[in-house]
Amino acid sequence: MTVNFPPGFLWGAATAAYQIEGAAQQDGRTPSIWDTFSHTPGKVLGGDTGDVATDHYHRRAEDVRLMADLGLGAYRFSVSWPRVQPGGRGPACQAGLDFYRALVDDLLAHGIRPVLTLYHWDLPQELESAGGWPERGTAHRFADYAHLVAEALGDRVELWTTLNEPWCSAFLGYGSGVHAPGRTDDVAALRAAHHLNLAHGLGAQALRAALPSRAAVSVTLNPGAVRALTDSPPDLDARRRVDALATRIFTGPMLHGEYPADLIADTAGITDWSFVHGGDAAAVHHPLDSLGVNYYAPFLVSGQAPGAAGPPAGEPSPWPGAGGVTFHRPPGKRTAMDWSVDPTGLYDLLTRFAREAPGLPLMVTENGAAYDDKPDGEGAVHDPERIAYLHAHLDAVHRAIGDGVDVCGYFLWSLLDNFEWSYGYGKRFGAVYVDYATQVRTPKSSARWYERVARTGQLPPF
Numbered sequence: 001m002t003v004n005f006p007p008g009f010l011w012g013a014a015t016a017a018y019q020i021e022g023a024a025q026q027d028g029r030t031p032s033i034w035d036t037f038s039h040t041p042g043k044v045l046g047g048d049t050g051d052v053a054t055d056h057y058h059r060r061a062e063d064v065r066l067m068a069d070l071g072l073g074a075y076r077f078s079v080s081w082p083r084v085q086p087g088g089r090g091p092a093c094q095a096g097l098d099f100y101r102a103l104v105d106d107l108l109a110h111g112i113r114p115v116l117t118l119y120h121w122d123l124p125q126e127l128e129s130a131g132g133w134p135e136r137g138t139a140h141r142f143a144d145y146a147h148l149v150a151e152a153l154g155d156r157v158e159l160w161t162t163l164n165e166p167w168c169s170a171f172l173g174y175g176s177g178v179h180a181p182g183r184t185d186d187v188a189a190l191r192a193a194h195h196l197n198l199a200h201g202l203g204a205q206a207l208r209a210a211l212p213s214r215a216a217v218s219v220t221l222n223p224g225a226v227r228a229l230t231d232s233p234p235d236l237d238a239r240r241r242v243d244a245l246a247t248r249i250f251t252g253p254m255l256h257g258e259y260p261a262d263l264i265a266d267t268a269g270i271t272d273w274s275f276v277h278g279g280d281a282a283a284v285h286h287p288l289d290s291l292g293v294n295y296y297a298p299f300l301v302s303g304q305a306p307g308a309a310g311p312p313a314g315e316p317s318p319w320p321g322a323g324g325v326t327f328h329r330p331p332g333k334r335t336a337m338d339w340s341v342d343p344t345g346l347y348d349l350l351t352r353f354a355r356e357a358p359g360l361p362l363m364v365t366e367n368g369a370a371y372d373d374k375p376d377g378e379g380a381v382h383d384p385e386r387i388a389y390l391h392a393h394l395d396a397v398h399r400a401i402g403d404g405v406d407v408c409g410y411f412l413w414s415l416l417d418n419f420e421w422s423y424g425y426g427k428r429f430g431a432v433y434v435d436y437a438t439q440v441r442t443p444k445s446s447a448r449w450y451e452r453v454a455r456t457g458q459l460p461p462f
């Protein structure tokens with residue numbers, strides 16, 4: 001059976017500035033927290049950094065031609081804050097803005113819709129040195145930055161996203177410390193989450209004020225698809241706690257104008273939340289034109305029966321206030337990240353948000369998988385596992401649409417193999433293979449498969 005997607009459905013691929021651009025010290029760019037972090041020994045596998053990455057800053061035109069060759073209708077990229085506003089405050093850097101203007105013009109010339117994300121984790125180091133996301137002022141700096149980019153690109157970009165995955169910024173950056181800036185402090189992580197929410201709200205307001213009315217404003221979350229190991233009350237309670245910390249800490253204020261009461265109660269031993277000021281919830285609760293959903297793999301959790309010994313305490317964790325929760329390895333297939341393959345998790349998230357926020361269009365802003373891709377003797381890269389992964393997840397998206405969910409686009413992560421954060425260049429998520437020694441790009445078989453899907457709006461039989 002052939003599976004047809006609705007006309008007008010956006011077919012795209014996604015990237016992020018620090019993961020592909022390189023040119024870290026060029027044209028006035030100052031360091032971000034990821035430059036500092038990746039240059040700190042022991043933080044990134046193999047000591048890899050984004051200094052060169054996939055050299056996209058210099059190969060922009062070639063990369064846009066590649067997107068056109070792959071039949072993409074849209075391209076989701078992020079703007080590097082320290083490239084367009086060095087140091088995170090003050091005037092714009094013209095050379096930085098010129099790069100994004102040229103990128104957007106190339107995209108438009110090829111009929112590819114630009115989808116711009118303002119913040120994909122590269123906080124200017126100066127702002128981290130002034131306290132970073134745990135400090136309220138960072139949210140105001142972000143709103144200024146949003147205004148500056150909107151003034152520069154608002155005439156040619158229609159789809160705007162404030163933040164990418166604030167969960168990662170707050171809880172991997174300040175809680176477990178596996179992402180930049182590498183701090184391990186539960187209070188700082190919760191403060192960061194709130195100031196990211198506030199940054200989203202203030203940033204969205206700044207965008208509205210500066211953009212033409214046809215522009216759309218969105219945010220991208222990585223909501224948790226959380227499953228309980230059993231239906232026992234402790235396991236269901238573990239699921240509730242993790243859902244609050246993964247998802248409702250953001251969707252509460254963004255979609256409903258308040259933090260969930262159970263989250264405040266679960267974290268009462270850590271903070272009294274006095275960093276939330278009167279009026280903040282209203283500022284965060286800004287009407288959105290769509291919600292971006294990134295999905296890779298679900299969580300499987302269990303709780304602690306009363307009196308039983310819990311997991312070892314004291315390890316830095318991205319789950320403050322969830323000390324009694326155990327995370328399990330789900331059975332079944334896995335990717336090179338050791339993440340389990342479970343397309344139903346994506347279906348569950350899409351149908352959940354359709355119920356929770358009726359009328360709000362959803363966009364799958366990232367979905368994809370890392371596998372151990374290698375060129376064969378002829379230089380071709382065959383990645384049947386990635387095709388199977390994409391096929392199964394697109395089928396789940398199609399099922400959600402069939403059940404009445406308004407999903408308006410899908411962005412494969414990622415266009416190119418790239419700097420996979422603390423894993424460095426060892427993990428390849430690209431539809432296009434990158435030989436880092438030569439920077440030669442080779443579309444994998446999944447790229448050609450996805451091209452057919454994007455050009456026809458149809459999922460071929462599998």
Ligand code: PNW
Nearest residue numbers: 016164165168222294366413420421429
């Ligand atoms: C996302 N987790 O990161 C990011 O938006 C991308 O930049 C990244 O390359 C991609 O997914 C693949 O990792 C995540 O630990 C990192 O749950 C970590 C998690 C989730 C998403």
